[in-house]
Amino acid sequence: MKRIQNICAVDSCFLCNNCLDEWKPAILAHKTTYKIKKGEIIFKEGDPVTGIYFVNSGSVKVYKKWDKDKELIVRFARQGSLFGHRGLGIGGIYPISAAAVETAVVCYVDVAFFEASLKVNPDFTYKLLMFLTEELKQSERKMRNLAHMSVKGRVAEALISLQNQFGITDDGFINIDLSRQDLASYAGATYETVFRMMNELVSEKLIGLSGKSIRLIHHNKLLKLAQDVVFL
Amino acid sequence: MKRIQNICAVDSCFLCNNCLDEWKPAILAHKTTYKIKKGEIIFKEGDPVTGIYFVNSGSVKVYKKWDKDKELIVRFARQGSLFGHRGLGIGGIYPISAAAVETAVVCYVDVAFFEASLKVNPDFTYKLLMFLTEELKQSERKMRNLAHMSVKGRVAEALISLQNQFGITDDGFINIDLSRQDLASYAGATYETVFRMMNELVSEKLIGLSGKSIRLIHHNKLLKLAQDVVFL
DNA sequence: CGGGACGTTGATAACTTTCAACCGGGGTGG
DNA sequence: CCACCCCGGTTGAAAGTTATCAACGTCCCG
Numbered sequence: 001m002k003r004i005q006n007i008c009a010v011d012s013c014f015l016c017n018n019c020l021d022e023w024k025p026a027i028l029a030h031k032t033t034y035k036i037k038k039g040e041i042i043f044k045e046g047d048p049v050t051g052i053y054f055v056n057s058g059s060v061k062v063y064k065k066w067d068k069d070k071e072l073i074v075r076f077a078r079q080g081s082l083f084g085h086r087g088l089g090i091g092g093i094y095p096i097s098a099a100a101v102e103t104a105v106v107c108y109v110d111v112a113f114f115e116a117s118l119k120v121n122p123d124f125t126y127k128l129l130m131f132l133t134e135e136l137k138q139s140e141r142k143m144r145n146l147a148h149m150s151v152k153g154r155v156a157e158a159l160i161s162l163q164n165q166f167g168i169t170d171d172g173f174i175n176i177d178l179s180r181q182d183l184a185s186y187a188g189a190t191y192e193t194v195f196r197m198m199n200e201l202v203s204e205k206l207i208g209l210s211g212k213s214i215r216l217i218h219h220n221k222l223l224k225l226a227q228d229v230v231f232l
Numbered sequence: 233m234k235r236i237q238n239i240c241a242v243d244s245c246f247l248c249n250n251c252l253d254e255w256k257p258a259i260l261a262h263k264t265t266y267k268i269k270k271g272e273i274i275f276k277e278g279d280p281v282t283g284i285y286f287v288n289s290g291s292v293k294v295y296k297k298w299d300k301d302k303e304l305i306v307r308f309a310r311q312g313s314l315f316g317h318r319g320l321g322i323g324g325i326y327p328i329s330a331a332a333v334e335t336a337v338v339c340y341v342d343v344a345f346f347e348a349s350l351k352v353n354p355d356f357t358y359k360l361l362m363f364l365t366e367e368l369k370q371s372e373r374k375m376r377n378l379a380h381m382s383v384k385g386r387v388a389e390a391l392i393s394l395q396n397q398f399g400i401t402d403d404g405f406i407n408i409d410l411s412r413q414d415l416a417s418y419a420g421a422t423y424e425t426v427f428r429m430m431n432e433l434v435s436e437k438l439i440g441l442s443g444k445s446i447r448l449i450h451h452n453k454l455l456k457l458a459q460d461v462v463f464l
Numbered sequence: 465c466g467g468g469a470c471g472t473t474g475a476t477a478a479c480t481t482t483c484a485a486c487c488g489g490g491g492t493g494g
Numbered sequence: 495c496c497a498c499c500c501c502g503g504t505t506g507a508a509a510g511t512t513a514t515c516a517a518c519g520t521c522c523c524g
Contacts, residue, residue: 064376072379074372086372089365096372118361122354125361129350132364133321139371140306140318140328144296146378147304147420151480180503188379190481195504212503383512412471422513427472444471 001040006033008107013054014082015109015117018127023120031107036060036100042084044097049087051110055079058104059166059176062096063185073186075138076101076165076176085128087111102177149226151189155197157226158187159207163216173213180212233272238265240339245286246314247341247349250359255352263339268292268332274316276329281319283342287311290336291398291408294328295417305418307370308333308397308408317360319343334409381458383421384429389458390419391439395448405445412444 008031010016015031016024033056036042042053045064053060055077062083063073074096077083087094088111109117118125145154159174166176178186184194198214201207206222208215216222240263242248247263248256265288268274274285277296285292287309294315295305306328309315319326320343341349350357377386391406398408410418416426430446433439438454440447448454 064372066376066380070380072376074375086365086369089362089369095369118358119354122351122357125354125357126350129357129361129364130321132361132368133318136364136368136371137318137321137327139368139375140296143306143371143375143378143420144298144304146375148298148302188375191503192482192505193480199504411469423471424473424514425512431472 001037001042002035004033004035004105006031006107007105008033008054008056012080013056013107014080014127014131015052015054015107015124017080019117019124020121023117023124027109027117030113031109033105033107036104036106038100038103040100042098042100042106043094045094047094049084049092049094049111051108052082052084052087052114053077053098054082054107054109056105056107058100058106059102060098060104060106061101061182061186062098064096071097071185072188073182074142075135076162076186078165082131085114085132088115101182145226146188151187151193152197152200153226154187154189155183155194156201156206156222158183159214159216160219160222160226162186168215169213173210173215177212233269233274234267236265236267236337238263238339239337240265240286240288244312245288245339246312246359246363247284247286247339247356249312250356251349252353252355255349255356259341259349262345263341265337265339268336268338270332270335272332274330274332274338275326277326279326281316281324281326281343283340284314284316284319284346285309285330286314286339286341288337288339290332290338291334292330292336292338293333293414293418294330296328303329303417304420305414306374307367308394308418310397314363317364320347333414377458378420383419383425384432385458386419386421387415387426387429388433388438388454390415391446391448392451392454392458394418400447401445405442405447409444 006028008016008028010024016027019027036058042060057079060077060083061073062075062077063071065071077098083098084094086096118128145157149157162176162178163174166174169175180195181191184191187194198207198209201222202209206216206218206225208217238260240248240260242256248259251259268290274292289311292309292315293305294307294309295303297303309330315330316326318328350360377389381389394408394410395406398406401407412427413423416423419426430439430441434441438448438450438457440449
């Protein structure tokens with residue numbers, strides 16, 4: 001996690017992009033920028049909260065640990081999104097961990113400044129409110145899936161979700177470089193089980209593989225597999 | 233769900249309680265009050281969003297359905313809390329359902345008015361933001377538990393959580409009248425399995441039963457059972 | 465008195481994790 | 495340059511957990 005020159009692309013930053021114009025100079029003066037290497041941990045649950053992060057490029061997993069070598073990936077943050085905001089509110093301790101999945105550039109502001117932004121900038125607060133509402137919907141949806149959906153369904157859902165978030169490359173593969181381990185953590189199941197389910201999906205011709213890359217072939221059947229009552 | 237005279241206890245209402253004083257008359261003029269009988273459904277996921285509810289008395293379960301006769305209870309709302317706010321944001325459709333667990337009195341304001349409150353009242357928006365942040369923390373915590381914790385642990389966790397939310401009666405029992413079915417839906421497991429786990433907990437003397445009522449006996453052991461790394 | 469909802473229990477089936485072993489490739493140190 | 499090691503991927507078998515099914519009991523309400 002190396003501090004670098006500010007190269008924040010203002011128009012793809014949640015903070016800059018949703019703020020009053022007159023507040024932007026303050027942001028630019030205040031924030032710092034870091035480059036985070038693939039795999040590097042940014043903060044861990046239990047760490048005292050210092051600030052909020054905004055993703056410029058790359059991708060970051062937000063996760064909760066369990067048992068030293070088990071975790072659940074709660075969501076991914078990528079360009080234009082933020083993380084660390086769960087540190088707000090009571091406690092002053094991050095309830096989750098964050099690490100770079102793909103080498104990332106992030107902007108950082110400390111909590112005090114962030115809260116000042118909220119005070120000064122009601123419209124920003126409102127935007128953040130909407131952002132949290134969406135996160136909460138996703139979160140509860142995922143909760144229900146973990147409780148009731150089979151692993152195969154969850155894998156299907158995870159893949160669709162990844163494609164929605166990261167898009168596809170020119171040759172049609174999901175545009176993210178994710179280890180199988182992380183995929184498993186995202187689907188909320190073990191490595192081996194996810195692997196087997198992937199195999200089934202391949203032989204049912206619902207997805208295609210090329211090395212680590214994954215391509216969705218039969219989007220509709222995948223959706224149906226996830227028995228999805230689409231109230232996204 | 234019967235409309236009744238406004239009997240809102242201002243000091244236990246999230247809306248009234250967190251708002252500017254000058255906005256309160258507008259609220260009082262605008263809101264309506266309903267009495268909801270035990271078991272009655274207030275809205276279902278998929279329904280178009282009409283407004284936000286604030287709980288005055290009683291208790292309401294917020295849940296997601298699955299499969300006609302399965303559901304997952306996401307949280308409970310009781311005095312001083314609100315529900316239906318997940319209807320905010322894009323979509324205009326409730327992503328969750330709500331029903332009274334114990335006969336409840338709730339205040340209701342329509343979305344337009346609620347959003348007007350947010351605009352007029354930055355401090356209220358901020359409070360709501362904090363509320364959502366806490367909800368999100370809870371939600372993600374529960375997500376992790378569903379993914380990694382055993383049913384027994386989840387039952388323990390559910391009971392502790394219920395006691396924290398609803399407190400205890402004079403004779404030490406958790407102060408909520410909840411069907412086993414709902415308890416199971418809250419813990420995210422089947423009826424029968426939860427039943428068996430309750431039996432185990434009883435014979436381990438961690439909890440006590442009296443009819444439907446439940447008393448926690450060995451709080452610490454329950455917590456440990458839930459292997460809880462307490463970053464609440 | 466009958467019916468239905470809820471509670472209780474056991475047997476069985478299905479699903480998922482766990483464990484253990486193997487493979488192949490990339491990087492490292494000798 | 496090569497042998498080795500370690501990591502991530504792959505596979506099979508066994509164990510453990512949880513859901514499902516079926517049956518029965520009980521209480522309350524109509």
